[in-house]
Amino acid sequence: MRKILIVGAGQSGLQLALGLQSQGFEVTLMSNRTADEIRSGRVMSTQCMFHTALQHERDLALNFWESQAPRIEGLGVSVAAPGSHAAPGGTQRAIDWVGKLDGHAQSVDQRLKMAGWMETFAQRGGQVVIHGAAVSDLDFFAQRYDLTLVSAGKGELVSMFGRDAARSPYDAPQRALAVAYVHGMGPRPEHPEFDAVRCNVVPGVGELFVMPTLTVTGRADILFWEGLPGGPVDVFQGVRDPQEHLALTLDLMKTFLPWEYERSADVELTDANGTLAGRYAPTVRKPIGRLPSGGLVLGVADVVVANDPITGQGANSAAKCAASYLTSIVEQGERPFDAEWMQATFDRYWQTAQHVTKWTNAMLAPPPEHVLNLFGAAGQLQPIADRFANGFDDPSDFEHFFFEPEKADAYVASFTG
Template sequence: MGTIAVIGAGQAGLVLSAALLRAGWRVTLYSDRTADDHLDDRGRPTACLFGDQVEYEADLGLSLWPEASRVRRIHLDLFTDDRSLAFSVDAPLRKPALAVDQRLKFSAGLREVERRGASVVIGTVGVDDLDRLAASHDLVVVTAGHKSLTGLFERDPVRSVHSEPQRSLFMVNIHGYDMAARPEHREGVFSFLPGTLEVFWIPFFDKDVGESRSIVVEATPGGRGDRFGDVTSADEGLEVLKSVVDDLFPHESEFLRPARATSPVTWIKGQIVPVVRKPVAVLPSGRHVLGLGDAVVLNDPLAGQGANNATRMARFFAEELAAHEGPFTAAWLTERFDEWWERGCYTSDFSNGLLAPLNDEQKTVMLAASRREDIGEQLWEGFNDPSSLFPWFFDAAATREFLARRNVGRLDLLRYKLGVGANLLGQKASRLFRRPLGGTATP
């Protein structure tokens, strides 16, 4: 087998290294941080892995936290602009999901691949270093977007849809919440106010406290939920989050009110410009390197695909590299990426599709899923395998065919919609009934 230099000890780098070590390759893994540095790092993205990716990590021997809670169901609440709950979707996942603190994963993973025989080198890698490594290895794979490598991989204008951020992001890990107030939070919970805000409440295994919840906020820039721009600490961000929840998702207020951040560093804010880059970069010497993971495909976190996509990509290329006989030419690597993209494109299409406003057909599917658990299960499978959502969740004719095959007809949909309408009227009447008149609440 060959020799490979892997740049970056994140999700893609560790999975690729473990897979190629198992296949008999000689692996040198370059990390800009030691295992202890990873443990002492700031909070990192939630990075919830779904079904197939959880299983693949376990197959590679990288699932090292059996005590971490698995997510087996997702509960989604869809709200209207006046804070009314339109409907909820509650359905099982076909395979469990798992979210473990990446500080734990990357620290333990770095030690584990070294124990298995990888040479681990700590330090920053620049373009000159890549040239040297490309001359001494059969292949160099860049899996991390280090500042020293900014611009290495050219943006692909055909596969890249966006040129500006589509969401303002905030994440914080919490504990001390009131589970009795919202038992739904024993599993994954999504709160959506279309066009304004999406909040994901993910069961999480935190480095410092263990069982916890990682909350990911995706706010439409300039909208009512976009309030985190001036946040400077975890505690401050959590207070802003509580205010946002009180205003837009008040049914979550009791659950969140007693919560505390798991540590001062377990929070993130910012914006991401989704981008797809060309997979092969040519170095000044004329040698080339391959890009994987976020180095070449960066999606908005809305669809939860970052770590999942990195795992799928690393798995595909580990299998292709191990089976290949001959040099890893730029043309061959590009062909393999194009082959991967035939399926990998669905991940970006899924992520970009969720960034767009929900269309009528998608709302109809979600409404049907609120009444039919089997449809909800099919919908959630998209987080594990985005290709399973196509074309039926993104094409109107395919949506109608999908529902018809499941015996959901026009009369059923009319009945569902009438039920939602009656529910919304009931909520509005309840609020009016409770509203104080002349300073005195009505009985």
């Protein structure tokens, strides 16, 4: 029985641990927090997962909350008219549409999911070590395992993995992030009959995402601001009081997105740990880390490919990475998990991840004219809206109609003649 150590108990680490466990591997999971500490801690992300990522969970029978979480059946985009928030009467929408998803999406608070998965892993005989690992700790532990995987996306361990400059065009954060989980959100005035994620774009200011979720206190909505650094939304640094965080969130909505503010008038935080703020530079790293003793470790998910959450791909990519790595590990059989295998395992995942990185980095830049034209056409032509929405599940499709003006124009012309 091959012995595997996984450091980090997030979407990728736990999904991979449970998957390997089901295949008969002896798996040790190292986490810096217990399941109870995770469940009672601060929210960690927004985690709207689309069909392919959800299917990876179903394949391992880990979709414990699927019947409870809201079924997200659409994805809407609104673009505020340039400069209109400065005018009397507030912001107007230049673009507004909702695309339908082929397969539903869902968001389950990671406090619920990671705590539940960790308890399941332990109940099935997996060893859980509660320890915040430094590189020196890992050097000691890794010698006892056939393979060590690092899926803890923050902290000292990430420094073992060198930045891949050719794949990382940004060296600084491109957005200031601020999340609030709330109860009491009113229904969307358009298509209230089904749940949808809303992406509201304020050119030159940032984006606000609104998404239904299942949290520790039941059904809720997530208000997620992505502000341009130094701009009017970049005001959450240093805010420690959750109520002040919520008040800032709502005040910015009132100023820039009155149509979302109108249905948020009566919201309250789901719990005292229902807010999160921060920023990080989107970075692709080399997948193999070398320990002081010479041993090798393999980076997982956002340790090696960390994208800005503007395209909502973090948890999706983590699930896809875990599924890809699981296949590669099982296929390796009794052969060694050497550097060549590690690089090939990452390269296999990169075939999927490269599309996410390209699309996400494009969305961080001001939209070029052909993309604005696409957004506008989606408001008139439902198939374009639907295709854009489903690109969140399969970002490789954007290669065919999104990046290049010629392809975008030809795609729109195929409807309009």
